[in-house]
Amino acid sequence: MxxxxxxxxxxxxxxxxxxxxxxxxxxxxxxxxxxxxxxxxxxxxxxxxxxxxxxxxxxxxxxxxxxxxxxxxxxxxxxxxxxxxxxxxxxxxxxxxxxxxxxSVGVNIFFEVNKRLAELMASQPQYGVKMEEIHHTQKKDAPSGTAITLAEQVMEKVLRKKEWINEEEGTAEQLSIVSKRIDPAPGTHSITYTSAIDDITITHTAHSRxxxxxxxxxxxxxxxxxxxxxxxxxxxxx
Incomplete structure (x- = not known):
């Protein structure tokens, strides 16, 4: 080829x-x-x-x-x-x-896990949800394309979230994505569901490009x- x-x-x-x-x-x-x-x-x-x-x-x-x-x-x-x-x-x-x-094959499997977890959490309004993504300092866009994909997947299922924002805190209808730029991180993405009783977090961490x-x-x-x-x-x- x-x-x-x-x-x-x-x-x-x-x-x-x-x-x-x-x-x-x-x-x-x-x-x-x-x-x-x-x-x-x-x-x-x-x-x-x-x-x-x-x-x-x-x-x-x-x-x-x-x-x-x-x-x-x-x-x-x-x-x-x-x-x-x-x-x-x-x-x-x-x-x-x-x-x-x-x-990444792993990330695309992670996308499927994210969709399934969001489906399960859709009927659990006691849980809030937020995201974090970490990349190297040379990455120009924030949030990452991967983070946006994950956020859109969550919002397709968790209908109480109407939009994502690239800020630490948002309203009840906003999905917060926190973007960090730290060398030499090639990419980490986490989605956390939080309630007064417990937290559920899924994370994908890349070790290299x-x-x-x-x-x-x-x-x-x-x-x-x-x-x-x-x-x-x-x-x-x-």
């Missing part, structure tokens, strides 16, 4: 190491600051593109992949105001697009030959 890496920071380099170890070839590398130079001719050499840049550049990078007729796996977060547009364009143009707020990078490569392998809009739930058959 020939891969174009759009975003060649720490994550891009971790993806490269895993991809090469699996026998894949990196045919194009471009760092986040240079993506305005990304050309159709270069992208077209790849079987798939993996995009890990940031909220400022992700949307345009995706459109360039569509124009080059190259399937794109996207891990950038903070750009989701454009997600519905991207999905529509993908389907209209018969392209392939896979987005995940987190590519390897889980994210490995999952991105698996997603790139999976999307080859497909058309449409996908997520890690499709890849992992969850």
């Amino acid at each position: 020939k891969i174009a890496l759009i975003g060649y920071g720490k994550m891009g380099k971790a993806i490269e190491a895993i991809a090469v170890a699996k026998g894949h070839e990196i045919v194009h590398r471009i760092d986040q600051e240079s993506t305005h130079l990304l050309e159709k001719a270069e992208l077209s050499k790849a079987d798939v593109a993996i995009e890990f840049t940031g909220p400022e550049t992700a949307y345009n990078n995706i459109l360039k992949c569509f124009a080059a007729n190259v399937p794109v796996v996207v891990g950038s977060t903070g750009w989701l105001e454009h997600l519905s547009t991207v999905k529509s364009l993908c389907l209209e143009q018969h392209q392939a697009f896979l987005y995940a707020s987190n590519f 390897e889980g994210f990078a490995s999952g991105a490569v698996v997603a790139a392998e999976w999307i080859l030959g497909k058309k449409g809009v996908f997520g890690m739930k499709d890849v992992l058959s969850l």
Whole structure:
């Protein structure tokens, strides 16, 4: 498989190491600051593109992949105001697009655990719920895309929560997400349900970027030959 890496920071380099170890070839590398130079001719050499840049550049990078007729796996977060547009364009143009707020197999299993716990807690109004996420200081968006996914899953089941806020405390209808930036933490996410009697907490802690990078490569392998809009739930058959 020939891969174009759009975003060649720490994550891009971790993806490269895993991809090469699996026998894949990196045919194009471009760092986040240079993506305005990304050309159709270069992208077209790849079987798939993996995009890990940031909220400022992700949307345009995706459109360039569509124009080059190259399937794109996207891990950038903070750009989701454009997600519905991207999905529509993908389907209209018969392209392939896979987005995940987190590519880790463990995190995607954690998503399913979170949904089930929220379902159980929906009928227990004596419990409040709050979240915490910890990442390294170079992470630009807060809360993380993973935290937003977890919060949206909670609110789908726990209907007394109407919106999330990125603050320590909120109203009874708000789900508080506390974001901390501490080096060298690659990512920790916790959801806590609290009552006067007890607390219930579920936590996922990443030990390195390897889980994210490995999952991105698996997603790139999976999307080859497909058309449409996908997520890690499709890849992992969850």
